[in-house]
Amino acid sequence: MNEVQGVCVQRRADVPTLDSLGPSARAVVRALLLAGPLSRAELARRLERSPASLTKTTRPLLISGLIREESAPSSESRGRPGAPLVLDASHHRFIGVKVTSDELYAVRADASGQVEATGHRVLADSEEATVVAEIVDLVNEMGETGSIQALGVGLAGQMSRFDHTVRSNTYLGWDQVPLARLLEQATGIPTVLSGDARALTAGVQWSGPGRGMSDFAVLTVGVGVGLGIVLEDRVLAGPTGNVGMLGHNRVSDSGPLCARGHRGCASSFLTTEAITQGIGVPLGRVDVDLATAFALAEAGNEVALRVFRDAGHALGVLIAQLVNILGLPAVILAGDGLGMLAHARPSMDAAIAEHLDPNATAPSVVAFTSGFDEWARGAAVVACQWLLVDPPTRHPESA
């Protein structure tokens, strides 16, 4: 007999999995994750439902322990203060993995995107079997605490909103790899793929600097230039998953050529390679990496300063183009190339001011410094969102 198993564990066992919820409960959980503690009245307004409906919907969630009433009542304005509801995120765990051509980064996070553990692997090669084996190994290592709800994998390339197949990936040299199915079979955990920019954006929106903002873009600078867009609280997937290929948008008629023979591409000013080459070549040095580049600029090297000024200009033009087209009130900058801002910010601001439409309102541009874990965390967030999609989507059991 096992009735003395411990109360805490018993209660946990009662907490339903996220994908077993009905659509209305799902909507409540989504809203709570997206916008922190909310009273029933506030939820009713957001979900466009009657207060009565929310009493009914939240009750079973409260009983099961999936959500909690916070003690501190929110006392803005007069009238009875609302009882803020929060999701008890600790009951559900997700693993997110970011795949690059030579490394894996992983995090285990709870439903709110709070990171509980991290992991890392160096890949011997980018063969399909190698990558799968290493991911499985990493997941087994990180998931031993049990009860992982879902696994999210972020990679560069074109993918639909919640995809399960890597179509054609030039970084990894893959073509039509059913990665999600392979990982599901090996780990037993439901798995979803997403483009890495989209994953990062989801993380930023859910539990990063974009939290609470309904409309913004995430612009990443590093090995490449990436873009994610959030409109009306939804991460844009784009009809073909193609959102964000603005690396080749022209920002100047002068400047170096890019690999495609274009002059003045954003990429040719902004990518890590553009920065290091841009500084290294004139100086006749082949050892310039990003850190060296920052150091040179810090030391007042004119070439480095100029390269960063130009990068800032390119960034500013891209931001202005984006804001002109979509009217976004905010742009969040991220990626490992972000250190450039220390020297690129003035020219970036100038370029934004210059290229912004006179009738557009200037966006707030926020730098979000983070490591590679943030990309993995984003993938974990996508995995969580996947379970909360309405209607529930699972991968077709195709070959």
Next chain:
Amino acid sequence: MNEVQGVCVQRRADVPTLDSLGPSARAVVRALLLAGPLSRAELARRLERSPASLTKTTRPLLISGLIREESAPSSESRGRPGAPLVLDASHHRFIGVKVTSDELYAVRADASGQVEATGHRVLADSEEATVVAEIVDLVNEMGETGSIQALGVGLAGQMSRFDHTVRSNTYLGWDQVPLARLLEQATGIPTVLSGDARALTAGVQWSGPGRGMSDFAVLTVGVGVGLGIVLEDRVLAGPTGNVGMLGHNRVSDSGPLCARGHRGCASSFLTTEAITQGIGVPLGRVDVDLATAFALAEAGNEVALRVFRDAGHALGVLIAQLVNILGLPAVILAGDGLGMLAHARPSMDAAIAEHLDPNATAPSVVAFTSGFDEWARGAAVVACQWLLVDPPTRHPESA
């Protein structure tokens, strides 16, 4: 006694107004308007509902005469052919008005966007009272057939999805004019405002060349450069109604200055004024209008040809920027400046090819030639869509 009133009229009286429908019926009507005749099974798939649900939802609509079964069964593939349902659009009429600083264009259209009548007024001035009076006059003239469901008004400027107040409009010199309320009071017809680019886009999507396409952009060229975006079957409104201010996006480092002192703005190559000035000034002529410009190019005038080539280039760069950012499969060109394409198309295509991201798929670029009525028709379509929004939104009865 009036039981001999005539069967046809009696049936019409039974047809419910669009805004009196429940949410499920509303969704059916929306889907039928958006994507032509659809069988119940097809509707069930699109709306993600069970076939049973559609039988139930469509029955009262069929009885009331709001929708009809088309005789021709759709016999693709084997199995029982579906019975295509169409909305009987003739039961509901809408009026759309396009307001410019010196003219009004109006159309009366049915629910499917089919134009039944057109009207036009020249404005003595752009005073609020003048414009309102002329619109009311125009509506009374066009609406005498009775039973107008809603009135849509399209104007340049920033407006929310279904707005009711003109905030600040530099073209008309207006500020905070509750135009919708004024027109509702004067005409008794529910009225909604929208930005003109958004209205045109809605018309294109609902019953123009964009019909059946889920994702595309509408780029207009004329007095200004306008943009409308459709993503996942929804017309993008933008967080602040600001979608589409790309007139000042830079397309070249050379070229004339725009009014804001920028060099190489899209506007400075594309607007009607840019074209006419660009040709007139070098030739020392002040009489060049758009028609003259086209004629000059047709006659092989080098200046005119060059100006149109440059315009095509600018257009191509804008299209590439747009497609890079959003991954759109199609762009529809419209506006009264579209005649330029006869001479601008090659340079436009070249610019698209040059500036498109290597990994992006080339969009199909379609020219949609139309008169000013098309803008008014778009406003009528917006009025219809307004009644079908879920949940129903009406203007707050604020002062």
Next chain:
DNA sequence: CCTCATTCATTCACCTTGTCAACAAATGCG
């Protein structure tokens, strides 16, 4: 301190709307 307006939350009867399972209908194919 007491009353009032205000806002939040609950209860209950009711109803809309979607689902499931079973079945009937209409077609092409062999």
Next chain:
DNA sequence: CGCATTTGTTGACAAGGTGAATGAATGAGG
């Protein structure tokens, strides 16, 4: 002529939303 296939209908059922009435908790104002 079966037979698979797809569409459409029926009826019992359940989930979930609503409106109105009520109670609860607070600040404002006298």
